[in-house]
Amino acid sequence: MTSSPLAPAWLQHPADANDLPEPVWSRTAARTPEGQIAIGGVPASALAAEFGTPLYVVDETDARSRAREIRDAFATEAARVGTTAKIYYAGKAFLSIEVARWMAEEGLSIDVCSGGELAVALAAGVDPARIGLHGNNKSLAEIDRAVAVGVGVIVIDSAIEVERVAEAAARHGRVQAVRVRVNSGVHAHTHDFLATAHEDQKFGVRLDQAEAFAAAVRSHPELRFLGLHCHIGSQIFGADGFAESAARLLEAQALLLAGGEVPELNLGGGFGIAYTTADDPTPIAELAAAIVDAVAAECARLGIAVPALAFEPGRSIIGTAGATLYEVGTIKDVLVSVPGETGEPLELVRKYVSVDGGMSDNARPALYGADYSVRIANRVSAADPALVRVAGKHCESGDIVVQADYLPGDVEPGDLVFVPATGAYCWSLASNYNYLGRPAVVAVSDGRARLIVRRETEHDLLARDAAYSADPARAAAGEPLGAAR
Numbered sequence: 001m002t003s004s005p006l007a008p009a010w011l012q013h014p015a016d017a018n019d020l021p022e023p024v025w026s027r028t029a030a031r032t033p034e035g036q037i038a039i040g041g042v043p044a045s046a047l048a049a050e051f052g053t054p055l056y057v058v059d060e061t062d063a064r065s066r067a068r069e070i071r072d073a074f075a076t077e078a079a080r081v082g083t084t085a086k087i088y089y090a091g092k093a094f095l096s097i098e099v100a101r102w103m104a105e106e107g108l109s110i111d112v113c114s115g116g117e118l119a120v121a122l123a124a125g126v127d128p129a130r131i132g133l134h135g136n137n138k139s140l141a142e143i144d145r146a147v148a149v150g151v152g153v154i155v156i157d158s159a160i161e162v163e164r165v166a167e168a169a170a171r172h173g174r175v176q177a178v179r180v181r182v183n184s185g186v187h188a189h190t191h192d193f194l195a196t197a198h199e200d201q202k203f204g205v206r207l208d209q210a211e212a213f214a215a216a217v218r219s220h221p222e223l224r225f226l227g228l229h230c231h232i233g234s235q236i237f238g239a240d241g242f243a244e245s246a247a248r249l250l251e252a253q254a255l256l257l258a259g260g261e262v263p264e265l266n267l268g269g270g271f272g273i274a275y276t277t278a279d280d281p282t283p284i285a286e287l288a289a290a291i292v293d294a295v296a297a298e299c300a301r302l303g304i305a306v307p308a309l310a311f312e313p314g315r316s317i318i319g320t321a322g323a324t325l326y327e328v329g330t331i332k333d334v335l336v337s338v339p340g341e342t343g344e345p346l347e348l349v350r351k352y353v354s355v356d357g358g359m360s361d362n363a364r365p366a367l368y369g370a371d372y373s374v375r376i377a378n379r380v381s382a383a384d385p386a387l388v389r390v391a392g393k394h395c396e397s398g399d400i401v402v403q404a405d406y407l408p409g410d411v412e413p414g415d416l417v418f419v420p421a422t423g424a425y426c427w428s429l430a431s432n433y434n435y436l437g438r439p440a441v442v443a444v445s446d447g448r449a450r451l452i453v454r455r456e457t458e459h460d461l462l463a464r465d466a467a468y469s470a471d472p473a474r475a476a477a478g479e480p481l482g483a484a485r
């Protein structure tokens, strides 16, 4: 069978629309003998029956194993060139108390970028010394709390923050370790990177200001300068962008060493994952070797010691561990007219499969045009594959979960579907648009599912409305009024 002319060029007509290709699905995802998709050994219909849909499912085994792989890959490569590598899990990708604990147990530090994320990491019992705080506009209260609890490092993003962090450190009688976030001028995404002199963006300071910033930090006895920080982008597949950025940062590092110690260099996160079979992320061991080689070579050229390295991956740890389970509601065959090979109009069918969630639980397709894939989760089918578009239930035509994939053509209302690789930047970007309650999150492993964040109820949706909570009858009813779908 050939691909539908409505399918994007990268999407091949599948030999089997029931398969679970390994780079896209979490490591424990498999079909049961009855044909269901099980993750962590828990079949889709059991998950839906116990927790409802839509449902975020996080494969604990997958998340932990990827955390360990990244930790070990960079530790091994760093040791090879006589240094160390610290891995911060970027909590913005997905943070809950449970997940923060997994990361800490696997020996990772945690990167937070707001007071809320800091609160979650602290509630998880993460040692504050292993927390880093980011952000281009940290409030005074956020800085004060971070210093007061003793976070390991604060990443300074502007001149004002040098003074604000120093004041907070003086107030609490602490010496606060800080990095300075700089723009290396390298911006990377997937296979490409752009290297410019300056970047037009809100984060960090110009690289040619690094010396002035280091001097400002060093002028405060309450601050300890750890080094530079740079994050060049997201969903990056090769090492070239990191290597170019590191080369630029190390030139600055050599200058900074003239004014005092610069023990570390943080090269940020951004390692890519497979959202569809068209994506081919570089294996982490390869990436770690290439980045560390580039750093070591540049240090040798400059005649400086290789600094302790730090990285902040989020998506590459939690992205593939997550999948979202939906129930199919309505199905519509939409006739689409496209020009045929000789220019005459060709009438084709695109099957719109609508599910019980959408852009409120996964904003990435609407925000970035992100691609995902989909599989029927409660059964296998031998029906011919049909090109589908998975739509959400929001009042927005851009409310699409999966732009294009093939499902067995007999997909029907009541089927469960899994959208894989939704572990990063889905739950953390979730909203209550159209007053949909945010889904529950369950962790699965070894045949067991545990609720780690409960579903929002109708009561949750109404509780902050002053008129609702001012009504004694409603308040007395105690709610919750039931699952908000």
Ligand SMILES: Cc1ncc(COP(=O)(O)O)c(C=O)c1O
Residues within 6 Å of the ligand: 090, 092, 093, 111, 134, 231, 233, 234, 235, 268, 269, 270, 271, 312, 313, 314, 315, 316, 424
């Ligand atoms: C400063 C910083 N560090 C780390 C990350 C994590 O990136 P990723 O999840 O792509 O690894 C981000 C993502 O935006 C970031 O801004």
